[in-house]
Amino acid sequence: MNRKNLLLFPIVLGTFFVLSAQETKIYTHKNKAYQNALALYNNEQYQAAQTIFEKVKSSTDDYETEANSAYYAANAAIRLNQRGADKMMEDFVDRYPTSTKRNSAFLDVADYYFETGKYPYALKWYKKVDESAMSYSDQQRFNFNNGYALYASKQPKEAERYLNKVSTSQKYGSQAKYYLGYIAYEQDDYDQASARFDQITDPNLLNEKLSYYQADLNFKLGNFEEAIAMAEKQMAKSDRNEQSELNKIIGESYFNLEQYDKAIPYLEQYRGKRGRMNNTDYYLLGYSHYKQGDYQAAIQQFNKIIGETNSVAQNAYYHLAECYLKLDKKSEALNAFRNASQMDFSPEIQKDAWLNYARLSYEIGNAYEPVPQVLTSYLEKYPKDEHQLEIQELLVDSYITSKNFEGAMKLLEENKNYASKETYQKVAYYRGIELFIDGDYEVAIERFSKSLKSAENKAFEARTLYWKGEAEYRLNRFEEALVDFVKFQQLPAARAMTEYEELDYNLGYCYFKLKDYNNAIAYFKNVVNSSTLDDQRKNDGYLRLGDSYFVTSKYQLAMRAYDESSKMNGPERDYAAFQKTLCNGFLGNSSAKIDGLNEFLTMYPTSSLRDDALFELGNSYITANQEARGLQTYDRLIEEYSTSKFAPRGMLRQGLVHYNASRNSQALDKLKLVVQKYPNTPEAKQAVATAKLVYVDEGRVSEYAAWARNLDFVEVTDTELDNASFESADRKYVEGKTDAAIKGYEDYLREFPNGLHAQKANFSLAQLYFSKGQKDKALPKYQAVANGGTGEYTEQALTRVCEIYVEKQDYQSAIPYLKKLESTADISENRTFAQSNLMKGYYGQKDYSQTIAYAEKVLKATKIDDRIKSDAQIMIARSAIATDNEALAKTAYQDVKQIASGELAAEAWYYDAYFKNQDGNYEASNESVQKLAKDYSAYKKWGGKGLVIMAKNFHNLGDAFQATYILESVISNFAEFDEIVTEAKEELARIKAKEAESNSSVNPDGN
Secondary structure, three states: OOHHHOOOOOOOOOOOOOOOOOOOOOOOHHHHHHHHHHHHHHOOOHHHHHHHHHHHHHHOOOHHHHHHHHHHHHHHHHHOOOOOHHHHHHHHHHHOOOOOOHHHHHHHHHHHHHHOOOHHHHHHHHOOOOHHHOOHHHHHHHHHHHHHHHHHOOOHHHHHHHHHHHOOOOOOHHHHHHHHHHHHHHOOOHHHHHHHHHOOOOHHHHHHHHHHHHHHHHHHOOOHHHHHHHHHHHHOOOOHHHHHHHHHHHHHHHHHOOOHHHHHHHHHHOOOEOOEEOHHHHHHHHHHHHHOOOHHHHHHHHOOOOOOOOHHHHHHHHHHHHHHHHOOOHHHHHHHHHHHHOOOOOHHHHHHHHHHHHHHHHHHOOOOOOHHHHHHHHHHHOOOOOOHHHHHHHHHHHHHHOOOHHHHHHHHHHOHHHOOHHHHHHHHHHHHHHHHHOOOHHHHHHHHHHHHHOOOOHHHHHHHHHHHHHHHHHOOOHHHHHHHHHHHHHOHHHHHOHHHHOHHHHHHHHHHHOOOHHHHHHHHHHHHOOOOOOHHHHHHHHHHHHHHHHHOOOHHHHHHHHHHHHHOOOOOHHHHHHHHHHHHHHOOOHHHHHHHHHHHHHHOOOOOOHHHHHHHHHHHHHHOOOHHHHHHHHHHHHHHOOOOOHHHHHHHHHHHHHHHOOOHHHHHHHHHHHHHHOOOOHHHHHHHHHHHHHHHHOOOHHHHHHHHHOOOOOOOOOHHHHHHHHHHHHHHHHOOOHHHHHHHHHHHHHHOOOOOOHHHHHHHHHHHHHHOOOHHHHHHHHHHHHOOOOOOOHHHHHHHHHHHHHHOOOHHHHHHHHHHHHHHOOOHHHHHHHHHHHHHHHHHOOOHHHHHHHHHHHHHOOOOOHHHHHHHHHHHHHHHHHOOOHHHHHHHHHHHHHHOOHHHHHHHHHHHHHHHHHOOOHHHHHHHHHHHHHHOOOOHHHHHHHHHHHHHHHHHOOOHHHHHHHHHHHHHHOOOOHHHHHHHHHHHHHHHHHHOOOEOOOOOOOO
C-alpha cells in the first residue's frame, strides 16, 4: 500500500451544502406554487421541484421570483446530473446579473460538486465565487473545500494557500493541519510535516491514521526508536496491507540501528507494493542475513537484485560475492565481483571488487574475457596500487595457466621486468610444444630457438633441444635433428627425463634416414634391449634393425630381427613376414622364399603387401624356371590389384618372359597391353622400348614406327636429347642447387612434355615448389604424376595433392583424390590420412552417414595418434547432433573429452555441460562450463555458448542474479557471434519476464 496515497478524501466533512439564503417572506396565495416547489427542493425531491420552478419562472411577472425559480431549477438539474445543467446555471447568471443569488449560485454548485467528490468540477465553480461577498462561515467553508479540492486535484502549492487560511479554525483547523502536514510529507519536508501533525487535536484524526504517518516520518527523520514505537502502536488498528508497510518501517528502523537479528522477522513480513518487492527490499533483508553470518539466506535475497545500476546494487553485488566466497562458490563470486567492479558509486568498493575479480579470474579462469586482459586492465586502472607486483606475477602466470603462451612471450618481450629470463625460457618452450602438437613444426622450431637463447634452466634447455629435434625430424631435416638429439644426449639434465628413454629410438631413425646404417644398427640394438620402452617401440625397433641389416646385405641378422618382431605380434607382422621371404631369396634359398610367399598370401589376406608378395612370387617362379606358375601369378596380381604399381610391372615381366622365350607375338600382345592400360608409366615406356626390339628382330620396324607415333607419351626420336636434358636438371637437384634445378626441370618438361622422364621431372619439380611454399605451382605438377597411372611417385604425389586441397578446405576437389589414395595407398598412414579427410569432406557436404562411416574406419586403423582419434570422434558427435541423435552424440563427446586438446576439447566440454543441463544436473553442468572457462579460454565461441548454458543452470537453481548477469555479459562481450547473442537475448527476456512477476525493480522489456 502506498503510504503517500492513503487518504484522498476528507475524514470529517459534515454537510457542506447549506442554502445560501432562507426565504423569510410570507407568501401570498399567488406565490403558493413557488413555496411548494421550494419545500420539495429542501426535501431533495429535485425532479418535482424543478418542474414547478420551471412553470413559476415562465408564468410570474415578478423579477425576483423568476430569478429565484431559474436559480433553483438549475440547481435541481445539477443534483439530478442532467445534461446541460452547467449551461442552465451559466444562463441564470447571464440572464439575472442583479440577482441576490448570483454569488450563492457559484458557491452552492461548487459545494455540491465538492460533496460528491467531483473536485475538478468544484474548482471550476469556486473560481467564479466572489470571496468578498461571502459571510465569515461561508469563507471558512470555501477556503477548506477549495484547498482540499486543489490538493485532491494534485495542486499542492495552491492547496496550501487556502488550507493555511483555516489552519486555526475551530471547525476546520485539525483537518487543514492534517492535509498541510500530508502535503509536506508528500514533498519529503518531514520536519514541517511532523510539526503540522503534532498540532492536530482532533481525536478522530489521531486515532484513525496519524500514528502511521508519524511512524513513517520519524523513520525518515532518523528517529528510528520513535518510529518503531509508533508503528507497533498502529499495528493492531491497521489492515493487512498497512501492516505490511508498518513491518517495513519497523524492520528498516532496526536495520538502521544495526540490530539485524530484530530487523529480519519484520523485513520478512513485508510483502512489497502490490505484492512485489524491489531491489532495495531484497538488499536490506540480504544484508541483515549477511551480518548474521547466514550466507546462504543472504544469497537468496541478494541474487534477486537484478535490472538496476545504483549504489544499492553495487553494495549488494559486493556482499553477494563475499557470501559466495564464504560458501566456496568461486564462479558465482567472480560474476558478482565483476558486476560490482563495473560500478563507480563507491570507488573503494569498486577497487576492492576489481582486485578480487582479478584474483579469482586467475584462480578459476574467466569465460567473459581473457584472464591476462583482466589483470592488465587492473594494472592500467590502478597503476600505483600496493598490489601491483602481485598482479604482475599473476599476469605472467595467467598466460601460462590459460595456455596463451604466444601472448606471454609478447608480454615478456615488451615488459622484461615482469619476470626472469627463466620464465621466458619456459614460456617459449611451452609455446613451441603447443605448435608442435598442432603440426606447425616450422614455427615451433622458431619458438624453441628463442627458448634456447634464454637457457637459464638446464632441464628446460634439455627438453627444448629434444623437441626441436623432433620438429626438425618431422620436416625431414634429419641432419639438424641429429645435431639436436646429440646435444640433448650430452646434457647431464637429460638423463633424468622421460624423453631420454626415447633417445636411442630417435637417434636410430635419424641415422636410418641419413642411410648411416651402421650407426642405425647400434641404436636400434639399444632400443630392442631397453627395459623402459614399451612393446610398440621395441617391435618397431626390431623392424628397423632388420631393415638396416637388410640394406647392408646382412640377411641372416635381418631375418633374426624380423623373427623377433613377428613374435611380438605387432601391427606390422605382415611386413616382417614379407621381409623374411626376401631375405631367403637373397640368401639363395629360392624354395624357402617361394614357400614363404605362398604362406604369407594365406596368412595375411587383407595385408597391403599382397601385391608386393604376388609380384615377388611371380619373379621367384620365373627365376626357379617355373615359368607357367610365374605367368599365372602375374595374372593373379593384375586381376586382383589392377591399380597397384606392381600390376604394370607384372604385365611387363610377362612380356619379357615371352620375348626371352622367343614368343614374340605373345610378347607384343603383353607389351602393347602395358602401354594401353598404363600409359605414361615408366613400365609403359620400357614396354615400348622392348616392343621396338621385338619389331626390329622380326624386321617390322615400319610397323613399330606407325604404332609408336600414335603414343602421346613417347618420342620416337631425340631419345639422347631427352636423357641429356633430364640428367642435367636432375644433377642440379642432387647437388642442392634448387633454383637451377627448377629451371632445368621446367625446360625439360617444356621440351619433352611426354618424355621418358616426365613423371620423375614433374614430381621433383613439384617437391621443389612445395618446399619453397609455392603450393599453387606445385599442385598441377603433383596432379600430373597422380593422374599419370601407377608408378614410383604416384602415392606421394596423390598425398600431396590431397594435402594442398585439404589445406584450402576445398573438399569438393579433394574427395576424388582422397578416394583414390585410400584405395591405392601402400603406406597405412597415407590411407588413414585419406580416410580422415574424406570424413571431414563428407561432413562439410552434410553427408552425415558417410561421415560416420569414414570416422569408424579411422578409429579402426592401427597406429593413429590421439589427435586423429579425437577428429574422428568429433565428426561422429557433430554428425549425431546434426541428425538429432543425441544419445550417440553424448557417447562420442565423452570419448572426445578423454583425449582431445585445443578447440576440440573445448567443444567436448561444452557438450558435456549441455547434456548435463538437459539431464537436470545443473551444478555438474556449471562445473563443466567452469572447466571450459579455465582451461580453454582461447576458444571464445565455445566459452560464450557455455555461458548461456550456465545462465540457464543458475536460473533453474533459483539464482536470478547469476543468470541475468551472465546473459547480459554475453550480450556485451560476444557481439561477433550473432547466434550466441540472439540466444542470450531470448533467454534474458524470458528470465526477466518471470522475475518481474515478483520484483518491481525489474523491467521485463529491458535488455
